[in-house]
Amino acid sequence: MPLTPRQQQVLDCLRQHAADFGRAPTLDGLCRLLGLRSRGSLHKHVQALIAEGLVEPLNGHHRGIHLVTQSTDENTLPLLGKIAAGRPIEALPQSDTIEIPPRLRTSRPCYVLQVTGDSMAEAGILDGDFVVIERRETARNGEIVAALIRGEETTLKRIVQEPGRVTLVPANRGLSPVVYAPEEVAIQGVLVGQMRAYH
Amino acid sequence: MPLTPRQQQVLDCLRQHAADFGRAPTLDGLCRLLGLRSRGSLHKHVQALIAEGLVEPLNGHHRGIHLVTQSTDENTLPLLGKIAAGRPIEALPQSDTIEIPPRLRTSRPCYVLQVTGDSMAEAGILDGDFVVIERRETARNGEIVAALIRGEETTLKRIVQEPGRVTLVPANRGLSPVVYAPEEVAIQGVLVGQMRAYH
DNA sequence: GCGGATCGTTCTCGATTCGTTCTCCTCCAG
DNA sequence: CTGGAGGAGAACGAATCGAGAACGATCCGC
Numbered sequence: 001m002p003l004t005p006r007q008q009q010v011l012d013c014l015r016q017h018a019a020d021f022g023r024a025p026t027l028d029g030l031c032r033l034l035g036l037r038s039r040g041s042l043h044k045h046v047q048a049l050i051a052e053g054l055v056e057p058l059n060g061h062h063r064g065i066h067l068v069t070q071s072t073d074e075n076t077l078p079l080l081g082k083i084a085a086g087r088p089i090e091a092l093p094q095s096d097t098i099e100i101p102p103r104l105r106t107s108r109p110c111y112v113l114q115v116t117g118d119s120m121a122e123a124g125i126l127d128g129d130f131v132v133i134e135r136r137e138t139a140r141n142g143e144i145v146a147a148l149i150r151g152e153e154t155t156l157k158r159i160v161q162e163p164g165r166v167t168l169v170p171a172n173r174g175l176s177p178v179v180y181a182p183e184e185v186a187i188q189g190v191l192v193g194q195m196r197a198y199h
Numbered sequence: 200m201p202l203t204p205r206q207q208q209v210l211d212c213l214r215q216h217a218a219d220f221g222r223a224p225t226l227d228g229l230c231r232l233l234g235l236r237s238r239g240s241l242h243k244h245v246q247a248l249i250a251e252g253l254v255e256p257l258n259g260h261h262r263g264i265h266l267v268t269q270s271t272d273e274n275t276l277p278l279l280g281k282i283a284a285g286r287p288i289e290a291l292p293q294s295d296t297i298e299i300p301p302r303l304r305t306s307r308p309c310y311v312l313q314v315t316g317d318s319m320a321e322a323g324i325l326d327g328d329f330v331v332i333e334r335r336e337t338a339r340n341g342e343i344v345a346a347l348i349r350g351e352e353t354t355l356k357r358i359v360q361e362p363g364r365v366t367l368v369p370a371n372r373g374l375s376p377v378v379y380a381p382e383e384v385a386i387q388g389v390l391v392g393q394m395r396a397y398h
Numbered sequence: 399g400c401g402g403a404t405c406g407t408t409c410t411c412g413a414t415t416c417g418t419t420c421t422c423c424t425c426c427a428g
Numbered sequence: 429c430t431g432g433a434g435g436a437g438a439a440c441g442a443a444t445c446g447a448g449a450a451c452g453a454t455c456c457g458c
Contacts (some may be wrong), residue, residue, distance in 0.1 A: 001261065002223065002263065002265065003223070004261075004262070008222070026301060046276075075298070088229070098300070098302070099300035100300060101274075101298035101299060101300060101301065101394070103297070103298065103394075104394055104395075106398055121323065124320065124324065124325040125323065126321040126323040129323070134381050168218070191397050192394045192396065192397050192398045193394065193395065193396050193397060195303055195392065195394035195395070196392065196393045197303050197391070197392050198390050198391050198392060198393070199305055199392075
């Protein structure tokens with residue numbers, strides 16, 4: 001739903017205030033900035049902005065009108081580098097980012113890797129694909145994880161955790177599952193999305 | 200139904216206003232811009248534009264004359280429906296859209312389909328994946344296309360075109376390539392991107 | 399810890415603006 | 429003369445907007 005003119009003014013004023021002071025204004029302070037005399041009136045505008053998801057809702061626990069953080073780059077994630085069986089994640093020197101639609105990520109922190117190699121080809125993950133990884137240190141059995149093995153190499157595999165051992169299962173007839181001790185495998189994240197460009 | 204000269208003038212004025220201010224004008228504001236004195240008169244023209252589908256209908260819920268946004272968000276594409284071997288594209292009743300990062304599409308018109316079935320599984324396209332299709336009627340050999348066969352069924356396959364015959368090649372050991380006469384196969388678009396969510 | 403000041407929230411009331419509908423008017427082509 | 433395009437103006441209901449009062453909850457100096 002589009003904002004009314006006054007709501008737009010309030011939003012502009014909030015952005016201005018954030019740029020100037022970096023502090024969250026109170027309703028009374030906003031009233032003065034906007035030339036209003038009643039908090040009650042302004043409150044309705046702020047509620048509308050909250051309904052639009054532009055302002056942090058404050059459920060009586062703290063004060064101050066906080067803008068929601070940067071809705072613009074909400075759809076970009078850091079592209080950390082490449083993941084290949086046999087090598088640690090090749091970090092890119094420059095901090096690169098890549099646009100990811102919300103459907104391909106979760107609400108928790110995520111990052112993106114580019115796949116090298118065909119070890120997960122039969123799971124539909126090919127050489128050159130981009131994979132979205134949710135930053136997490138535990139996984140459920142059967143999930144595909146980015147795992148650091150003995151602090152040396154990082155790989156993308158399906159994980160099966162049993163008492164006393166962890167098995168990383170590739171999706172490729174030419175490769176075999178490998179069994180590790182639990183302390184050898186550090187989960188760095190869980191696969192939540194994948195995408196590929198053909199052109 | 201064609202627009203009357205005055206309706207065209209109102210439409211031009213609306214586009215001008217959107218370009219200048221990015222805000223929806225009110226009927227009174229439009230009157231001033233057009234040199235009119237009565238909202239009631241202008242209202243009839245706006246109603247005509249709504250009937251033509253050029254202006255957002257506002258059913259007393261909000262104010263301001265909004266132009267209909269045609270592909271306003273350049274990162275969203277229409278999600279037309281599902282594509283399955285053996286059936287035409289199942290059109291979704293409601294016109295749905297889906298966010299697609301620029302990397303997964305081309306600069307030409309594209310749309311999105313959701314894949315049903317595993318006929319392209321060995322090319323890394325699984326059941327449930329979303330594929331981005333560039334709207335095009337010709338393809339190069341080896342490209343993956345959405346093709347309409349005999350006007351009946353639509354399918355996603357790799358295409359090989361030779362003089363006098365067209366072969367559609369699935370990527371699945373259990374399925375065989377099928378040869379058609381060129382006039383039996385109508386290319387509806389070419390695969391340019393693919394994505395999958397795991398959660 | 400306490401009490402007053404500050405703040406968020408909710409409510410009512412009134413004023414203005416705006417979309418809508420209606421009637422009446424002019425102009426012009428067929 | 430008739431009908432359609434176009435405009436003026438009045439009137440009504442709804443959306444928008446602000447003022448003010450009242451009530452808890454939080455914050456802060458003592």
